[in-house]
Amino acid sequence: MKGRSVVVEAIGLLKGRWRILQDLNVGMNHAPQTIVACCVLHNLCQIAREPEPDLWKEPEESGPPPRVLESEKSAYFFSDNLRQTLADDLHQRLSSR
Numbered sequence: 001m002k003g004r005s006v007v008v009e010a011i012g013l014l015k016g017r018w019r020i021l022q023d024l025n026v027g028m029n030h031a032p033q034t035i036v037a038c039c040v041l042h043n044l045c046q047i048a049r050e051p052e053p054d055l056w057k058e059p060e061e062s063g064p065p066p067r068v069l070e071s072e073k074s075a076y077f078f079s080d081n082l083r084q085t086l087a088d089d090l091h092q093r094l095s096s097r
Contacts, residue, residue, distance in 0.1 A: 009055060012055035013042075013052060013053065014038055014039065014042055015056055016052075016053035016054050016055055017038075017042055017045065017052075017053045018041070020034060020037040021034075021035070021038055041083065041086075044082075045082075045087070048082075050078075050082075
């Protein structure tokens, strides 16, 4: 049970940071790459000492619809810029080969 709760918490942390993982409607061919990309980006955020998002929890079926987390709103702008900077850097490195 303890191991399972660690896994559930880790998945909740990833879903809190990367909203695409909440529904994962990218198709079966792209799901593994999307998950790995989110994990890699999460690790980069950890290295950069970005604040951890609130844990995302599966909404109860009879409960209210999911809400946008406050930490997600304030971190969205920074995260978007960080993603773009990483993408630009990677593109530049690959172009110069």
